[in-house]
Amino acid sequence: MDATPQALEVLSTTLPQTGTTSFLATTMTMPLRDIDSALQNIKNNAHNVTGAKIVGIHLEGPFINASKHGAQDKKYIQSPNFKLIEKYINNIKMITLAPEVKESRAFIEKITEDYPHIVLSVGHSNASYEEAKDSFKWGISHATHLFNAMPSYHHREPGLVGAVLDSDITCDIIADLVHTHPSTLALTYALKGNKLLLITDAMRAGCMKCGHYDLGGQNVEVSKGKALLKDGTLAGSILKMNEAMANMMEHTSMSLVEIVNSVTKLPSKMLNIKKGILKKGYDADIVIFDENFSIISTIIEGKIKYKKV
Numbered sequence: 001m002d003a004t005p006q007a008l009e010v011l012s013t014t015l016p017q018t019g020t021t022s023f024l025a026t027t028m029t030m031p032l033r034d035i036d037s038a039l040q041n042i043k044n045n046a047h048n049v050t051g052a053k054i055v056g057i058h059l060e061g062p063f064i065n066a067s068k069h070g071a072q073d074k075k076y077i078q079s080p081n082f083k084l085i086e087k088y089i090n091n092i093k094m095i096t097l098a099p100e101v102k103e104s105r106a107f108i109e110k111i112t113e114d115y116p117h118i119v120l121s122v123g124h125s126n127a128s129y130e131e132a133k134d135s136f137k138w139g140i141s142h143a144t145h146l147f148n149a150m151p152s153y154h155h156r157e158p159g160l161v162g163a164v165l166d167s168d169i170t171c172d173i174i175a176d177l178v179h180t181h182p183s184t185l186a187l188t189y190a191l192k193g194n195k196l197l198l199i200t201d202a203m204r205a206g207c208m209k210c211g212h213y214d215l216g217g218q219n220v221e222v223s224k225g226k227a228l229l230k231d232g233t234l235a236g237s238i239l240k241m242n243e244a245m246a247n248m249m250e251h252t253s254m255s256l257v258e259i260v261n262s263v264t265k266l267p268s269k270m271l272n273i274k275k276g277i278l279k280k281g282y283d284a285d286i287v288i289f290d291e292n293f294s295i296i297s298t299i300i301e302g303k304i305k306y307k308k309v
Helices: 006-020 032-048 080-090 103-112 130-136 161-164 182-195 240-250 258-264 265-271
Strands: 024-027 055-060 092-097 118-121 170-174 196-199 211-215 218-223 227-229 286-289 297-302 303-305
Touching: 006 032, 006 055, 006 297, 006 303, 024 032, 024 286, 032 055, 032 080, 032 092, 055 303, 080 092, 092 103, 103 130, 130 196, 161 170, 161 182, 182 196, 182 240, 196 240, 196 258, 196 265, 240 258, 258 265
Parallel strands: 024 055, 055 092, 092 118, 170 196
Antiparallel strands: 211 218, 218 227, 286 297, 297 303
C-alpha cells in the first residue's frame, strides 16, 4: 500500500529467501485514493521487479463485512464497486469479498461471467452456511485465510467455515500456529486434502525484527511471533512460507509432496499461470531446501535469486 516502485522491489527481492518465487501483490481496505494509487503502481511497475515475480493483484477488501474487518479499517469498507477496479481488471487475479453484503451477488455474477481469470474468494465475511453455499453457486470458488475474520464453527450454526469444509472449493490457511491451532491444521487437511493451499498473510514486518510497524495507517506491535493492533487484534502475520511448510509437516499427516504441491502446483493451477510444475513450457522456478525446510537456493525463471551463504 506504499504505492511506490521501491516498495514493490523490496518485497520482490526479500521473498526469495523464504522460498517464494512469485506472489500476488495484495491491497487492503483504505481510502479509495490510496487503493487506486496502489493498483496504479502495481500495474505500471510490477514487470520491473528483479526478484520474486508479481503475477497479479489480490484485492483483499474493501468489499468486506464491517463486522469481520479484522485488522482492516472498517470506516473505508464499501459495497462492491466495479468502477473501482475497471481500469485494472486485466491485472487483478483475485478478489476477497463478503458475499452477504449489499450488491455482492450482482458483482460476483458479473465478474464470473465476464472475467473468468479472476478468482473470487470469500473472506472477512459473516456469511451464514446457507449464504455461503449460495455464493458458491454464483461464482465464489475459494476462501481466504480459513477460520480467520469469519464466524467460528458451531454445531448448530456451521456458518461460513462449515460451508467451506462441506464443499469442493479451495481454501487457504495461515499455518503459523498463531492464527490456527495445530489440531485445526490437521483437521482442515483431513477434510480438504488437495483443496488446501498455504499462505503467509505476512505484513510489512515479515523478515524483520520485533518492534512497531504500520499496517494501513494503523500501528502494529510485533513481539513473540505475533503482530497485534493496540486492541489485541491479529494484524496479519510474520510467517515465512518455508516455516508454514515445516509446521504442516510437523503437525499434520500431509506428505512432503502434498506440502510442496500446496504452495506450488495447486495455487498455480488456481491462478492459471505457468508455474508450479517442472515441465517444458513452464517457468523455471525451483526452490532447494534441506530437511528442516531451510532455504538453500531459490531460482526464478532459470536465474538464481537467492543462495544461502
